[in-house]
Every structure is written in structure tokens, then in C-alpha cells.
Amino acid sequence: MRALQYVSMLFVIIPLTALIVCSLIKRSRQNAAFYLLSAFAAAQVGLALYGLMLFNSLNISEYSFGFHITQAVADVFTLKPASLVMLLCIGLVSFTSLLVAYKTMPANKKLSYLRLLSALIIGMNGIVLVNDLFTMYLFIEIIGISSFVLISTTKTEEGLESAFIYLVMSSLASIMLLTGLAFIFMRTGSLKFEYLIAINNTSAEVSQNALTYLSYILVISGLLIKTGAVPFHSWLPDAHQSADTSVSVLLSGIVIKAAGVYCLMRVTDIFGNLYAIRLSLAILGVITIAVGAMFALHQNHFKRILAYSSVSQMGYMLLGISAGGILGFIGTMLHIFNHAVFKSTLFTNAAALHEEVHTLDIDKLGGLQKQMPITATTSLIAFLSTAGIPPLSGFWSKLLIIIALWKANFIGFAAAALVLSIFTAAYFLRLQMNVFWGQTPEHLQSIKEVKGTIRFAEIMLTIITIAVGLGFPFILLFLEASGII
Amino acid sequence: MEVIITICLGFMLVFAIVAVMNKSLLKSAIALALVSIFLGVILYLLTAKWAAVFEVSVCSGLVTVISISAISLTHEEKEQLQKKYMDKRRMAMLPYLLILCGFLLVFIVLTAKIQLPYDQLAEPSTETLSEALWDNRQADVWGQIIILLTGAFAVVTLFKEA
Amino acid sequence: MINALFDIISNNMLLIFILLPAFVGLIMLFIRKRFAIQLAVLLLSSIINLIAAYTLFASESFSYVIPFASFGLDIVLVSNELSSLFIMLVAAMFLFVCLYSAFYLKHKKQFSVFMLYMYISLAMLNGAILSDSLGIMLFFWEGLLCTLLGMLLINNTSKPKAAIKALVLSGTADLLLMLGIILTAYQAKTMLINEITPIKIQGFVPTLGFFCMLFGAIGKAGSMPFHSWIPEAANDATTPFLVSFPGALEKLAGFYLAVVVTTKLYDLRPHSTISNIVMTIGVLSLLFAVSMALIQKDMKRLLSYHAISQVGYMVLGIGSGLPIGIAGAVFHMLNNAVFKSCLYMCAGSIESQTSTTDLKKFSGVGKCMPITSICFTICGLAIAGVPPFCGFFSKELLFDAALESNIVFYIGALIGAFMTAVSFLKMGRAAFFGKLKLPEEKKISESEAGMLVPMIALSIICIIFGVFNTLPLDTLINKGLMFEKSFSGWPHSILLVVISLVVLCIAVLDHLYGSKKSGSALNAADHIHYAPVLKTIYSIAERGYFDLYNQMNALFNVFAKICVMFERAVSFTYDTIAVNAALLPGKVMRRYHNGSLGRYLFAALCGVVIIILIFIAVLV
Incomplete structure (x- = not known):
């Protein structure tokens, strides 16, 4: 129990320490801050795994804690297995982002990047740990501000423009979220999760009211803007393309998921698994998969294709949430993890290409398999994982989501999701073919493979993809044995 | 009571439109301050004393001071601004139209006696400030501190010269 | 331990x-x-x-x-x-x-x-x-x-x-x-x-x-x-x-x-509509593939098309739903595995010696590579369905099943057998018999022993599975499929055997006629290739119109283009209204475009409307 208490407090304390250190450190010592923050991110991964093992041995399913100054304080943070998985993803993606930023961030921006990254990590850790709707909103705002500035760190014209678009759409999301929260508060009198779950189950007068439904719609729309579902997705491609690659890793890998998908999952639970909510999420999910994939087919910029691919994969997660039940839950969490891993791999490859070739326009690239074999192979494995081909991890999450959908009687959606996987394979094949396969043009004959932290990040993430894919049965057995499922 | 609240809402709407659409930045900042003052009045009437205090002090006070000092430090070019907006004559009536709609809304709400969506006023709470903040909403306090720090970093990052 | x-x-x-x-x-x-x-x-x-x-x-x-x-x-x-x-x-x-x-x-x-x-x-x-x-x-x-x-x-x-x-x-x-x-x-x-x-x-x-x-x-x-x-x-x-x-x-x-x-x-009920549909697909694929095989001039490509057509035979058998059909299909699959791999191995052994398998570039290597040519002959005869090799027995079972379902399928299968025989005669004669012609002047000999051993073993299996066909049919397949009736031994219906043999003779005659007409064994099938209607069909097929991959490519290019066109139409309409409705930017942002942002916000509001509509539809 003590161990669990320390572990859970560390999840809050570590990023806070990082923030304080980064704000006080001098410009000349910024590399030290880099190493420190990388160590913290890696520590978060380790702590999350340790936390899962502690949960297993103690056989509990959730744990509340808080920082007590006086005695009469309720526990404000709650640690759940889903939170631990998200914390694992957050740590992993932050670590990758740091590895990439070491090479790609200009030296005079590194300190700002580190500070904002620590703020972002606090925001994301906060979202998965709190048990109150308003606090969740507050941390979503923290994420919004930090990511807005992170996108515009390098102060290019398109960076600032896409950051502004993101800011405005984010404000729209906040308006809708706050209004929805206000209506819920008006109806029920409290915003704590347990209170809302209890009231939804007991009081029909509260839960079946037109105003309550309106508040559900508003909250869900606000969160969908943050997720990047269609038709709320318009900020996503610009933001991913114009930001520095390390920031794109963060955005795609964890921000749209922590602020978007995870919150949607909690909120759907709290709102009592209404059929209307599930149906809207399912319909929007299928539309998202289709539209994201179709736009991705026409893009010519490496990162923009990846951004639309993220939009498309968000659709799968929406389908997983709409399926509900234990299978949908596991499928969505696993897809969050898988998507974090393979999208980070792909963005790391983009960083490698940018470092070595200095262009990301796929019309100008070609035939780089011989010159950059590691980048090409990791890209191939990541794309096979996205398309859902065994024995890589993407297969399991897709399979679980589709099984969950047919168990929930959403057969048409399951079939649509399956058929649309062809598009996923299509745009990635186009990417792989245009960038890595085919003949090498003259001006690219002398390109070398990227070295250093970026190569390490690529290889590490690919190993994780293959390992989780092959070892997924054991992971599931472990989770079941510990009573988490 | 409801009449006063409705009129305050109407004024809020009017001044918000003024803040967004006015040609002069200085006047927009002052309109923003007025918006928040009216909001503070509404909050006080709904017996949320602390919220009213925070609202007025932060938005009318702090934000207005910062905005006005920033505006006066940047020496904006008035003539260029005027020229740009004179070109868009066809939308010149829009702000006045919106303000008129605002007054109309207030009038309708008052005469039709539309029930504003709040049930009854809560009793004024008996907790001290520290209890309300730290015991009940501890996580929010953490969040607020982080937001302040993040905001500071954001401003520094965005506006620092290379 | x-x-x-x-x-x-x-x-x-x-x-x-x-x-x-x-x-x-x-x-x-x-x-x-x-x-x-x-x-x-x-x-x-x-x-x-x-x-x-x-x-x-x-x-x-x-x-x-x-x-x-x-x-x-x-x-x-x-x-x-x-x-x-x-x-x-x-x-x-x-x-x-x-x-x-x-x-x-x-x-x-x-x-x-x-x-x-x-x-x-x-x-x-x-x-x-x-x-x-x-x-x-x-x-x-x-x-x-x-x-x-x-x-x-x-x-x-x-x-x-x-x-x-x-x-x-x-x-x-x-x-x-x-x-x-x-x-x-x-x-x-x-x-x-x-x-x-x-x-x-x-x-x-x-x-x-x-x-x-x-x-x-x-x-x-x-x-x-x-x-x-x-x-x-x-x-x-x-x-x-x-x-x-x-x-x-x-x-x-x-x-x-x-x-x-x-x-x-x-x-799967025999004689039902579903069974007929499956068998039709089997017949069509076997006819189409073997027609394509007929005109190939490269050994490996020819063998690939044959592989596809033999799969058509198996689909025919499985689709019939009768035990004789399923047993025939499984036996044919087994035989196919044996002789098709052996045929590919022969092609590979030629390739390892002459470094090409294009029949336009070499011919007549039979004397230099005796073992390869014998194996090829055995397997070629087996695939054509000549007794007493294994292919004959499996094909007879399939013909029996096809005839029991519908005479149309039987006729289709017979035509397929004819064309298979013709194309193998052509390929065999061109590659192994006749005058020796090589892409470059060098001495070639038989391939390595290591490559020959599997080929010989597979050819022997071909013969054994034919002559002693109780071994595969009864001990292996019947036990696997749990059928009681034994299909081994000579086929029951002598009429079918006679018809098959007649078809084979017609194939040989046709080959002789064709090779005399066009002057070489290789072009023996050209008179079919350039026949009036078939010529057009062949040229369309070679250009890839029957290729599902090309059609899929075209199809979703069309979908994606429609999507992008629609998006452009909407944005054009709303660009004018959206500019004026957008928020006035602050001093820093004044130089950046804000037209597109209005469009984005409008899309977001449309999304909210969609959700509202769904809610209304469900709850009312």
C-alpha cells in the first residue's frame, strides 16, 4: 500500500519538479535539463508498469490519493488501470518526443520546448488522475495552452497560422464543454464522477431531461473537437504539418488521445452508456475513418499524410468507445497504445527524413530503401501495424474493436470499418512506394542513414510494436489474472 | 431580481459586441472591462460572493490594466486601421444591428417573462475561502497554478525575440 | 529425465x-x-x-x-x-x-x-x-x-x-x-x-x-x-x-x-443455387486462366496461369457439394501440389542453366538435360490428365461431379482439359524437343543432383499416386474427410474415360496442325490466339481490364476525387460569408489569413447539428 501511495504521488510530483527545474535553469545548462526530463519520462513509463504490477499483487481495481494538509480533505486523485495504461503511453511518447527534439529543435528554442513539455505532461497526467469533471476541463485547458504554444515555437508563418486555427477551434471546444458542464451542474448539483454515475442510475427525472441531453451533446461535441473527429478535424492537419516534428509526435501520439479519446471514454461511462451517444459516436467514427483516409490519399507532404492518418485512426477509437462493454474498452485502450507507438515511429521517420534529406515532399523523394534501410524497414513495420496485419500489435486492437462491435450489434459499422481498412493500406502503400521503394533519383544517391537518438527511437518503438503483437495473449492473461478486467 | 439580471445580461451582450467589433483597441479593452463588471454584478446577485470578487478583480482589474499598458506601448497606426475598415462598407451596419438585437432580446425576455434556466438561489455558503479552495477543490488549485505558469511560459516563448 | x-x-x-x-x-x-x-x-x-x-x-x-x-x-x-x-x-x-x-x-x-x-x-x-x-x-x-x-x-x-x-x-x-x-x-x-x-x-x-x-x-x-x-x-x-x-x-x-x-x-447442398454459383465461378476461372496460359511465351508465367486454372478445377469440385466432388478436389489439390511444384522446379532448373525461361530465347534442351525433360514430361502428362498418371484419376472424379451437377459444367471442364493439353504439348515440345537453341553459346548440362532429387521424387510420386491410387484416396483422403465410400481404382463410368481420351487425341491433332501451320512448336497455339473474336478478348485481357487490382485502383481514385471536389465546392461557397463573420484578429495575427477558419468553425457547428439530429432520432 505504501508503495502504491508513493508511486501515485510521484505521478504528480515528477512533472511538477520537472516544471520547476526547467523554469529555473539557465540557458547554458539546457542539455542537462534535457537529460533530466528524458529520465523523468522514462521513469514515468517504469512507474506505470510497476503500478500495474502492484495492482495485480494487491488485487484492487482503483486507488484514491491526495495531498493532505489538513485532515478533513477528500482524496482528489484516483488511479485506475486505464489511467496507468494512459500514463504509460504519456511517458513513452514524451520520451520519444524528447529523443527527436534533441536533434530537430533549434538550440535557442530548446528550453522553451522543455518548459512547455513539462506543463503538457502535467496536464495529461492530471486528466487521467482526476475524478471531477471541472478539474478535467481545467487540465484540458492546460493541454490546450501548452500545445498551442508548442506548435508555434519555431515561429514560422505557417506554424503561427496553424497554431491560431488550433487556438480558435480549441476555444470553441472549451465554450461547448463549459456550457455543457454548467448545465450538468445545474441539473445535478455536483460534478464529481461518482456522484454523477449514482444520479444517472437512480434519478430518471435528472437523467432523462431535455436539458441534460443538450448538455451531453455539448460536452461530447467539445471533446470531439479535441479528438479531431470529422467534421471537427480541420485544425489537425495544419497543426501536425507546420509544427516541429517532435511536437507532431506529441500531438498525434498523446494529446489528441488524452484530451480527446480518454475523456470521451470517461464521459460516456458517466452519462450512463446512452444508446444515442453510442450511435452518434459510431456514425461519426465511420465517417471519420472514411474521410481521413480519403483525404490522406491526395496529400503530398509526408507529415500531412500522417496527420490525416491520425484522424482516420481516431475513428477506430470512436467505434471502440461506441461498442461499449469490456471488449470495447480493452480494444480502445489497446488501440490508444498501439497508435501512440506506430504513429510516433512514423513521425520519427519523418524527422529522420527531414534531417537527412531536408525535404518532406514525397514527389521529391524516392527509392530511399538502400540509403536509409532502418528508416524504411521501421516505416514498413509501422504501416503494416496500422493496416492491422498480424503478427504486429495493430491486428489485435482492430480485431478486438471489430469483435466488440459485433457483440454490441453494430454489425454494419463493423463491416464498414473492415472495408475501410483497405484505404488505410492504400495511402500508406502510396507513401511507402513513393518515398522508399522504386528507383533512387540522382540527387538522393548520397543520403546516409540517420544516426543517434532518432535511430534509437525508431528501433525501440519497432521492437515494442513487434513484442506487443507477438506477446499480446500474455498481456491479456496478465490483465485478467489481476482482476483488472 | 430577475429583471436586474436580465438587464445586466443584455448589457453584457452589448458591450461584448462592442469589444469585438470596435475599431479602436483601447475602446475594446474598456468594453471588456465593463463586460466583466456586469458579470460580477450577476454573480453577486446569485449569491456567489467569492466568484464575484475574483471575476471583477481578475478580469476588470488585472486583464484591463495589462491590455491597456500593452496597447499604449505598441503605438498602433490609426490611419492604416481606418483605411482598412472603410473599404468594407457593406458590413458597416453589422455591429449596430447586433446591438439592436441585443436590446430586443432583453425586451422580449422581460415582457414575456421567460423563465431563465436556474431553479432557485442557493444559500450563501458558510465555508471560509481556504476551506472552499483547498479542501473541496484541491485539484483545481493545482491546476490553476500550473495554468498560470504555463501561461507565463507561453507568453515568454511567443513574444521573445530570437 | x-x-x-x-x-x-x-x-x-x-x-x-x-x-x-x-x-x-x-x-x-x-x-x-x-x-x-x-x-x-x-x-x-x-x-x-x-x-x-x-x-x-x-x-x-x-x-x-x-x-x-x-x-x-x-x-x-x-x-x-x-x-x-x-x-x-x-x-x-x-x-x-x-x-x-x-x-x-x-x-x-x-x-x-x-x-x-x-x-x-x-x-x-x-x-x-x-x-x-x-x-x-x-x-x-x-x-x-x-x-x-x-x-x-x-x-x-x-x-x-x-x-x-x-x-x-x-x-x-x-x-x-x-x-x-x-x-x-x-x-x-x-x-x-x-x-x-x-x-x-x-x-x-x-x-x-x-x-x-x-x-x-x-x-x-x-x-x-x-x-x-x-x-x-x-x-x-x-x-x-x-x-x-x-x-x-x-x-x-x-x-x-x-x-x-x-x-x-x-x-452446402448439391444442386442448389449456391452450389451452381460456386461451380460457375470455378468453370469461368479455369477457362479464363487456361486461355491466358495458352498464349504465354514464358515458361514461368505459363505455369502460373496454369496454377490459377487448376484452382478453378478445385473450386468446381468443392462447389458441387457431393462427396465425390470434394474428394476429387482434395485429391486434385494434392496432385497439383506435387506436379505443379515439380514443373516449377523443372523451369527453375532450366533457368539455373540457361538463366532464362523465355521460350522465345531458348528451345530444345531435352538432349542436354535428360532428367529434367523426363520429369517435365511425366508431370506434363499428369496435369493434362493422361492415364495412368495421378492427374487422370483426380480429373475423372471432378468430371463425374461436374456431370452430376450440370452438363454445362462438364463441357466447360472438358474444354479446359483440352486447352491444358494443348498448351503443355506446345510448351514441352518447344522447350525440350526439337532443335537446340540457346541465348548464348555455352555448354549446358544437367542441373545439380541436389535439385534433381526432389524433382525425381515428386515425379515418382506422380506415378505412384496414379497407379496405386488407393494409397492417397483411401488411406489419406477418405480418412481425412471421413467418407465411407471408396473412390479408388478405375473410374466407374467408362463413357467418361472414353470422352476424356478422345479430347486428348483431339488436342494432339490440334497441336500437330497448329505447329505445321505456324512452322514451329512454339506457335502451335497461335491459330487459337489470333482467331477472330478471341483476338480482341485476348488483347483486352492483356491490357489488364480483367485485373481486379487495376479496377480497384481506378475505383477508389474516383471516390477520393469526388470527396476532394465536394470539399472544394463547399469552401468556395462559404469563403465569402465566412471572412466577414470571423473574429477580428489581434495585432500579431493581422497579417494571417482568416478565411479558412470560418469554414472550419462552420464545419464544427455542422457536426454539432448532426449529433443533435441523431439524438432526436433516437430519443423521440
């Missing part, structure tokens, strides 16, 4: 079938220098695999369960008659194929990587055949996609066209299979094959499920419409790949699943 080890092995036997080949494959990746060691490891592992498979076949059924989670994804491996039969067949073919590939790729650098992929494919195949749970089978089945892609990309990344086609077509077949599995599991409410009683094919969902699963299964084996990657691969890939995958292994896997689908999962 030994006892304990033995116990562990026999308890986890089924799992070892999957893990051991994967492990051996990894080992093969690291042994690079000594060919003798590689050969020893290879032979040892293949023989162990074969012996183990035989013990499975000879013993009772049993199953092996690793509980996974309660979602029907338990890893259930079962060894019953059907699966143990197929494991044994796969193991036997693997032995021959690996031996040949080892000697073909002897000192080339892709040897280790190729062997890695071969062994992992074996592990996946074993897993797919042994698994009882449909979800786990899907895991292993789709895993074959990775190795397929890998093998086609070895040393070939500058011309990835065949690899991409293979990935897309196989992937689509697998997607159909996944859809079929979901529909089947939804109807049967369980994922375990053993627990499913055959579902009647009536109504929309069962029919869709049946067709999806069947097409997914045979699509992997290379049936139409998923066939077009095989001739492409014939151009780009190495011959050992052709010998193993389209030749033997994929057919075995695909037809295992097809037999399972038609006998255990669904209740």
Missing part, C-alpha cells in the same frame, strides 16, 4: 508445431557461411516435422487449449483427421520444396533471409491449420501476408510492383475472410469450429458469410478474382518462391479452409 522431456513434448505437441519452425527460421538467419550446416539443419527440421505430423495423423484426435480470455479468443489447437492430414501434406511438400530451394539458392546472399521467411510461413501455416478458434486462425492466416511481402521484396525493392499487388490482393482476400468469420461467428454464436453445426445457406447473412469465407479462403490459394499477382510474381520473384507458394503451400492452406467451410461451417 528423458521421460519428463518426452512428457512435456507430447503434452504441448501442437504448440511445438508452431514454435519450432519459427525458432529454426531464426537460427537459419544467423547461419550464413557453411552450406553443409544449413543443409543439415534444414533436412533435420523438415524430417522431424514430417515424422511428427505422421504421428498426429496416425493417432486419435485431441485438442490443446491455452485459455486466453473469455471472448472466444482462446487459443484452441485441435488435431482431428482433417487437420492432421493437411499438416502431414504441408510437412511433406515443405521437405521437397526446401531441399530444392537450398540447392537453388546455394551461394546467393538471400538464402538465409529466404529460409527465415519459409520457416515462419511454415509456422503460420501449421498454426492456421491446427487452430480451432476462428479468431486465432485469422491471426496466423493474415501473418502469411507479412512473409509473402517479405519474400517478394528480397533484393527487389526498386521494382516493388509485384509485391504491392500481392499484398493488396491477398490483403483484400483476408479482409473478406475476416468479414466472413465475423458473420459466421455471429450466426453460430461461437468461434470454435468444433462447436459449430453446419449453417444452412438461406437468407442474406448466411449467404454473405459463406461467400466471404469461401472467397477469402480460395483467394489466398490464387483463384480468380485475386489471381493477378501470381503472373507478376513470376516475372520478379525467385523461382524457389514460386515453387513453394503458388505451387504448393498456399493451395494446401486455402483448400483446407475451403473444405472446412463447405463441410463443417456451412451446409
Whole structure:
């Protein structure tokens, strides 16, 4: 129990320490801050795994804690297995982002990047740990501000423009979220999760009211803007393309998921698994998969294709949430993890290409398999994982989501999701073919493979993809044995 | 009571439109301050004393001071601004139209006696400030501190010269 | 100690079938220098695999369960008659194929990587055949996609066209299979094959499920419409790949699943509409493919098209739903694995000596390579259906089944047999008999002993399975399929035999006529090629209009273009209104465009409206 208490407090304390250190450190010592923050991110991964093992041995399913100054304080943070998985993803993606930023961030921006990254990590850790709707909103705002500035760190014209678009759409999301929260508060009198779950189950007068439904719609729309579902997705491609690659890793890998998908999952639970909510999420999910994939087919910029691919994969997660039940839950969490891993791999490859070739326009690239074999192979494995081909991890999450959908009687959606996987394979094949396969043009004959932290990040993430894919049965057995499922 | 609240809402709407659409930045900042003052009045009437205090002090006070000092430090070019907006004559009536709609809304709400969506006023709470903040909403306090720090970093990052 | 080890092995036997080949494959990746060691490891592992498979076949059924989670994804491996039969067949073919590939790729650098992929494919195949749970089978089945892609990309990344086609077509077949599995599991409410009683094919969902699963299964084996990657691969890939995958292994896997689908999962009634539809597809694919084969001038491409057409025969047999048809299809599949791999091996042996298989560039190597030509002749006669080779007996069973269903199918099958015979006569005479002509002047001799041994062994098997056809039919296939009636011995109906022999004679006469007319054995089929209507059909087909891959490409280009066009229309309309409705930017942002932002916000509000509409629709 003590161990669990320390572990859970560390999840809050570590990023806070990082923030304080980064704000006080001098410009000349910024590399030290880099190493420190990388160590913290890696520590978060380790702590999350340790936390899962502690949960297993103690056989509990959730744990509340808080920082007590006086005695009469309720526990404000709650640690759940889903939170631990998200914390694992957050740590992993932050670590990758740091590895990439070491090479790609200009030296005079590194300190700002580190500070904002620590703020972002606090925001994301906060979202998965709190048990109150308003606090969740507050941390979503923290994420919004930090990511807005992170996108515009390098102060290019398109960076600032896409950051502004993101800011405005984010404000729209906040308006809708706050209004929805206000209506819920008006109806029920409290915003704590347990209170809302209890009231939804007991009081029909509260839960079946037109105003309550309106508040559900508003909250869900606000969160969908943050997720990047269609038709709320318009900020996503610009933001991913114009930001520095390390920031794109963060955005795609964890921000749209922590602020978007995870919150949607909690909120759907709290709102009592209404059929209307599930149906809207399912319909929007299928539309998202289709539209994201179709736009991705026409893009010519490496990162923009990846951004639309993220939009498309968000659709799968929406389908997983709409399926509900234990299978949908596991499928969505696993897809969050898988998507974090393979999208980070792909963005790391983009960083490698940018470092070595200095262009990301796929019309100008070609035939780089011989010159950059590691980048090409990791890209191939990541794309096979996205398309859902065994024995890589993407297969399991897709399979679980589709099984969950047919168990929930959403057969048409399951079939649509399956058929649309062809598009996923299509745009990635186009990417792989245009960038890595085919003949090498003259001006690219002398390109070398990227070295250093970026190569390490690529290889590490690919190993994780293959390992989780092959070892997924054991992971599931472990989770079941510990009573988490 | 409801009449006063409705009129305050109407004024809020009017001044918000003024803040967004006015040609002069200085006047927009002052309109923003007025918006928040009216909001503070509404909050006080709904017996949320602390919220009213925070609202007025932060938005009318702090934000207005910062905005006005920033505006006066940047020496904006008035003539260029005027020229740009004179070109868009066809939308010149829009702000006045919106303000008129605002007054109309207030009038309708008052005469039709539309029930504003709040049930009854809560009793004024008996907790001290520290209890309300730290015991009940501890996580929010953490969040607020982080937001302040993040905001500071954001401003520094965005506006620092290379 | 030994006892304990033995116990562990026999308890986890089924799992070892999957893990051991994967492990051996990894080992093969690291042994690079000594060919003798590689050969020893290879032979040892293949023989162990074969012996183990035989013990499975000879013993009772049993199953092996690793509980996974309660979602029907338990890893259930079962060894019953059907699966143990197929494991044994796969193991036997693997032995021959690996031996040949080892000697073909002897000192080339892709040897280790190729062997890695071969062994992992074996592990996946074993897993797919042994698994009882449909979800786990899907895991292993789709895993074959990775190795397929890998093998086609070895040393070939500058011309990835065949690899991409293979990935897309196989992937689509697998997607159909996944859809079929979901529909089947939804109807049967369980994922375990053993627990499913055959579902009647009536109504929309069962029919869709049946067709999806069947097409997914045979699509992997290379049936139409998923066939077009095989001739492409014939151009780009190495011959050992052709010998193993389209030749033997994929057919075995695909037809295992097809037999399972038609006998255990669904209740396919003979003479029903569904049966007729499946048989029609079989006949069409066999006719189409063999017509394409007729005009090829490259040996490997010709053999690939033949492979596709033989799959058509098997589909014909399975589609009939009669025991004689299914037994005939399985026997034909077995024969096909044997003689098709041997034919590819002959082509490979010619390639290793003359470095080409293009019939325009060489001919008449029979005298220099006697053993190869004898093996080729035996297998060519077998595939054409000449008694007493094995192909004759399996074809007779299929003809019997086709005739019982409908005379149209029988006539189609006969025409196919005619064209097969003609094309093999042409190829055989051109390649092996007649004047010797080589691409470059050098002395060629017979290939290495190591490559010849599997060829000779397979040819002998061809003869044995023909003459002593009780061995495959009764002991193997009947036991596997659990049929009682014996189909061995001479076919029952003498009339059918006579008709087949007459067709073969017509084929020989036609060949002689054709070769006299066009002056050489190679062009003996040209009079069919350039016949009036067929000429146009051939030119359309060669340009790829019948190619599903090209059609799919065109189709979703159209979809994507429509999407982008629509988006542009909406944005144009709202650009004018949106500019004025947007928020006035602050001083920093004044120079940036804000027109598009209005469009984005409008889209977001549309999304909210959509959700409101859904809520209203559900709750009112």
C-alpha cells in the first residue's frame, strides 16, 4: 500500500519538479535539463508498469490519493488501470518526443520546448488522475495552452497560422464543454464522477431531461473537437504539418488521445452508456475513418499524410468507445497504445527524413530503401501495424474493436470499418512506394542513414510494436489474472 | 431580481459586441472591462460572493490594466486601421444591428417573462475561502497554478525575440 | 529425465508445431557461411516435422487449449483427421520444396533471409491449420501476408510492383475472410469450429458469410478474382518462391479452409443455387486462366496461369457439394501440389542453366538435360490428365461431379482439359524437343543432383499416386474427410474415360496442325490466339481490364476525387460569408489569413447539428 501511495504521488510530483527545474535553469545548462526530463519520462513509463504490477499483487481495481494538509480533505486523485495504461503511453511518447527534439529543435528554442513539455505532461497526467469533471476541463485547458504554444515555437508563418486555427477551434471546444458542464451542474448539483454515475442510475427525472441531453451533446461535441473527429478535424492537419516534428509526435501520439479519446471514454461511462451517444459516436467514427483516409490519399507532404492518418485512426477509437462493454474498452485502450507507438515511429521517420534529406515532399523523394534501410524497414513495420496485419500489435486492437462491435450489434459499422481498412493500406502503400521503394533519383544517391537518438527511437518503438503483437495473449492473461478486467 | 439580471445580461451582450467589433483597441479593452463588471454584478446577485470578487478583480482589474499598458506601448497606426475598415462598407451596419438585437432580446425576455434556466438561489455558503479552495477543490488549485505558469511560459516563448 | 522431456513434448505437441519452425527460421538467419550446416539443419527440421505430423495423423484426435480470455479468443489447437492430414501434406511438400530451394539458392546472399521467411510461413501455416478458434486462425492466416511481402521484396525493392499487388490482393482476400468469420461467428454464436453445426445457406447473412469465407479462403490459394499477382510474381520473384507458394503451400492452406467451410461451417447442398454459383465461378476461372496460359511465351508465367486454372478445377469440385466432388478436389489439390511444384522446379532448373525461361530465347534442351525433360514430361502428362498418371484419376472424379451437377459444367471442364493439353504439348515440345537453341553459346548440362532429387521424387510420386491410387484416396483422403465410400481404382463410368481420351487425341491433332501451320512448336497455339473474336478478348485481357487490382485502383481514385471536389465546392461557397463573420484578429495575427477558419468553425457547428439530429432520432 505504501508503495502504491508513493508511486501515485510521484505521478504528480515528477512533472511538477520537472516544471520547476526547467523554469529555473539557465540557458547554458539546457542539455542537462534535457537529460533530466528524458529520465523523468522514462521513469514515468517504469512507474506505470510497476503500478500495474502492484495492482495485480494487491488485487484492487482503483486507488484514491491526495495531498493532505489538513485532515478533513477528500482524496482528489484516483488511479485506475486505464489511467496507468494512459500514463504509460504519456511517458513513452514524451520520451520519444524528447529523443527527436534533441536533434530537430533549434538550440535557442530548446528550453522553451522543455518548459512547455513539462506543463503538457502535467496536464495529461492530471486528466487521467482526476475524478471531477471541472478539474478535467481545467487540465484540458492546460493541454490546450501548452500545445498551442508548442506548435508555434519555431515561429514560422505557417506554424503561427496553424497554431491560431488550433487556438480558435480549441476555444470553441472549451465554450461547448463549459456550457455543457454548467448545465450538468445545474441539473445535478455536483460534478464529481461518482456522484454523477449514482444520479444517472437512480434519478430518471435528472437523467432523462431535455436539458441534460443538450448538455451531453455539448460536452461530447467539445471533446470531439479535441479528438479531431470529422467534421471537427480541420485544425489537425495544419497543426501536425507546420509544427516541429517532435511536437507532431506529441500531438498525434498523446494529446489528441488524452484530451480527446480518454475523456470521451470517461464521459460516456458517466452519462450512463446512452444508446444515442453510442450511435452518434459510431456514425461519426465511420465517417471519420472514411474521410481521413480519403483525404490522406491526395496529400503530398509526408507529415500531412500522417496527420490525416491520425484522424482516420481516431475513428477506430470512436467505434471502440461506441461498442461499449469490456471488449470495447480493452480494444480502445489497446488501440490508444498501439497508435501512440506506430504513429510516433512514423513521425520519427519523418524527422529522420527531414534531417537527412531536408525535404518532406514525397514527389521529391524516392527509392530511399538502400540509403536509409532502418528508416524504411521501421516505416514498413509501422504501416503494416496500422493496416492491422498480424503478427504486429495493430491486428489485435482492430480485431478486438471489430469483435466488440459485433457483440454490441453494430454489425454494419463493423463491416464498414473492415472495408475501410483497405484505404488505410492504400495511402500508406502510396507513401511507402513513393518515398522508399522504386528507383533512387540522382540527387538522393548520397543520403546516409540517420544516426543517434532518432535511430534509437525508431528501433525501440519497432521492437515494442513487434513484442506487443507477438506477446499480446500474455498481456491479456496478465490483465485478467489481476482482476483488472 | 430577475429583471436586474436580465438587464445586466443584455448589457453584457452589448458591450461584448462592442469589444469585438470596435475599431479602436483601447475602446475594446474598456468594453471588456465593463463586460466583466456586469458579470460580477450577476454573480453577486446569485449569491456567489467569492466568484464575484475574483471575476471583477481578475478580469476588470488585472486583464484591463495589462491590455491597456500593452496597447499604449505598441503605438498602433490609426490611419492604416481606418483605411482598412472603410473599404468594407457593406458590413458597416453589422455591429449596430447586433446591438439592436441585443436590446430586443432583453425586451422580449422581460415582457414575456421567460423563465431563465436556474431553479432557485442557493444559500450563501458558510465555508471560509481556504476551506472552499483547498479542501473541496484541491485539484483545481493545482491546476490553476500550473495554468498560470504555463501561461507565463507561453507568453515568454511567443513574444521573445530570437 | 528423458521421460519428463518426452512428457512435456507430447503434452504441448501442437504448440511445438508452431514454435519450432519459427525458432529454426531464426537460427537459419544467423547461419550464413557453411552450406553443409544449413543443409543439415534444414533436412533435420523438415524430417522431424514430417515424422511428427505422421504421428498426429496416425493417432486419435485431441485438442490443446491455452485459455486466453473469455471472448472466444482462446487459443484452441485441435488435431482431428482433417487437420492432421493437411499438416502431414504441408510437412511433406515443405521437405521437397526446401531441399530444392537450398540447392537453388546455394551461394546467393538471400538464402538465409529466404529460409527465415519459409520457416515462419511454415509456422503460420501449421498454426492456421491446427487452430480451432476462428479468431486465432485469422491471426496466423493474415501473418502469411507479412512473409509473402517479405519474400517478394528480397533484393527487389526498386521494382516493388509485384509485391504491392500481392499484398493488396491477398490483403483484400483476408479482409473478406475476416468479414466472413465475423458473420459466421455471429450466426453460430461461437468461434470454435468444433462447436459449430453446419449453417444452412438461406437468407442474406448466411449467404454473405459463406461467400466471404469461401472467397477469402480460395483467394489466398490464387483463384480468380485475386489471381493477378501470381503472373507478376513470376516475372520478379525467385523461382524457389514460386515453387513453394503458388505451387504448393498456399493451395494446401486455402483448400483446407475451403473444405472446412463447405463441410463443417456451412451446409452446402448439391444442386442448389449456391452450389451452381460456386461451380460457375470455378468453370469461368479455369477457362479464363487456361486461355491466358495458352498464349504465354514464358515458361514461368505459363505455369502460373496454369496454377490459377487448376484452382478453378478445385473450386468446381468443392462447389458441387457431393462427396465425390470434394474428394476429387482434395485429391486434385494434392496432385497439383506435387506436379505443379515439380514443373516449377523443372523451369527453375532450366533457368539455373540457361538463366532464362523465355521460350522465345531458348528451345530444345531435352538432349542436354535428360532428367529434367523426363520429369517435365511425366508431370506434363499428369496435369493434362493422361492415364495412368495421378492427374487422370483426380480429373475423372471432378468430371463425374461436374456431370452430376450440370452438363454445362462438364463441357466447360472438358474444354479446359483440352486447352491444358494443348498448351503443355506446345510448351514441352518447344522447350525440350526439337532443335537446340540457346541465348548464348555455352555448354549446358544437367542441373545439380541436389535439385534433381526432389524433382525425381515428386515425379515418382506422380506415378505412384496414379497407379496405386488407393494409397492417397483411401488411406489419406477418405480418412481425412471421413467418407465411407471408396473412390479408388478405375473410374466407374467408362463413357467418361472414353470422352476424356478422345479430347486428348483431339488436342494432339490440334497441336500437330497448329505447329505445321505456324512452322514451329512454339506457335502451335497461335491459330487459337489470333482467331477472330478471341483476338480482341485476348488483347483486352492483356491490357489488364480483367485485373481486379487495376479496377480497384481506378475505383477508389474516383471516390477520393469526388470527396476532394465536394470539399472544394463547399469552401468556395462559404469563403465569402465566412471572412466577414470571423473574429477580428489581434495585432500579431493581422497579417494571417482568416478565411479558412470560418469554414472550419462552420464545419464544427455542422457536426454539432448532426449529433443533435441523431439524438432526436433516437430519443423521440
